[in-house]
Amino acid sequence: MGDLALDLDRLTAIDVHTHAEISKDGHGALSPELFGASEAYFKAHGHRQPTIEExxxxxxxxxxxxxxxxxxxxxxxxxxxxxxxxxxxxxAAHADTLIPFASIDPHKGRAGVREARRLVEEHGVRGFKFHPSIQAFSPNDPLAYPLYEAIEELGVPALFHTGQTGIGAGVPGGGGIRLKYSNPMPVDDVAVDFPELRIILAHPSFPWQDEALAVATHKPHVYIDLSGWSPKYFPPQLVRYANTLLQDKVLFGSDYPVITPDRWLADFEKLDIKPEVRPKILKENAARLLGLTTG
Known part of the structure; x- marks a missing residue:
């Protein structure tokens, strides 16, 4: 894997969930219809899509x-x-600040597996993002298993969107996006079948928060990121588990650019989190999971 130039002592936090929404040539990650629905859901009308340099x-x-x-x-x-x-x-041009993950559609089969290996071994990719609802697959579908096997072997994490999504919200038929694929329970099968795969359940998993907490407490390599919601709206059981049983497995994530780290952190400051747990959530847990530190 490529080397990162992160100075952990300098960093105040590691945001494990941000989106590259636009390419260098202006191509968007989503169709205008789906992107517009996401903007409306997050009340982020007209927010400009930042470049990776920005x-x-x-x-x-x-x-x-x-x-x-x-x-x-x-x-x-x-x-x-x-x-x-x-x-x-x-x-890589901003290795002091940015950590690249990749996304491969599981429907790409063996070509996707080859791409995953190439991205980690030749391009320094440090993990993979899945969005089952948008990619239209259940996480425990065998079609994805060769890809998980490669990711497990490569030793990098797999991050799964869980819970409702703003993408397609309010569009007739939800833009064809099925929420059922983002129930975290099928990811439990993945954790069983790939016991060394590091897994991140992204977001407070509405309406399946308890399922996410159950999977993360039961499976030693399953983590939860807190992106996509302002902390002031976190379910009370999520806060309770973050403070106790899952204090070493909960990660700061914003969902930038639809939620900024400034807004997230300002609301997190008001949350009833133990002082000794805050640095774990903001930086230490992610640093360990991403292989930036030992222990």
Missing amino acids: MADHYRERRMAAVVFTVDAEHATGHPRISNEEIAESC
Whole structure:
């Protein structure tokens, strides 16, 4: 894997969930219809899609690192993805701040497996993002298993969107997006069948928060990121588990650019989190999971 130039002592936080929404040539990660629905859901009308260079500046100014990814959903949506290589190369130019993840549509089969290996071994990719609802697959579908096997062998995490999504919200038929694929329970099967695979359940998993907590407490390599919601709306059981049983397995994530790290952190400051747990959530847990530190 490529080397990162992160100075952990300098960093105040690691945001494990940010989106590359636009390519260098202006191509969007989502169709205009689905992107517009997401903007409306997050009340982010007219927010400008930052380039990866602008994302680097944003996080560097705040002394934060950020995991960056897109979503490859070409099979289900017919919309061309942003190139994983472009994201990796752009992040490599800002290796003091940005951490590249990739996204591969599981429907791509053996070609996807070859791409995953190439991205990690030649382009320094540090993990993979899945969005089952947009990619139209259940996480425990055997079609994805060769890809998981490669990711497990490569020793990098797999991050799964869980819970409701703003993408397609309010569009007739939800834009064809099925929420059932983002129930975290099928990811439990993945954790059983790939016991060394590091897994991140992204977001407070409405309406399946208890399921996510159950999986993360039962399976030693399953984590939860807190992106996509302002902390002031976190379910009370999520806060309770973050403070106790899952204090070493909960991760700061914003969902930038639809939610900024500034807004997220301001609301997190008001949350009833133990002082000794805050640094774990903001930086230490992610640093360990991403292989940036030992222990």
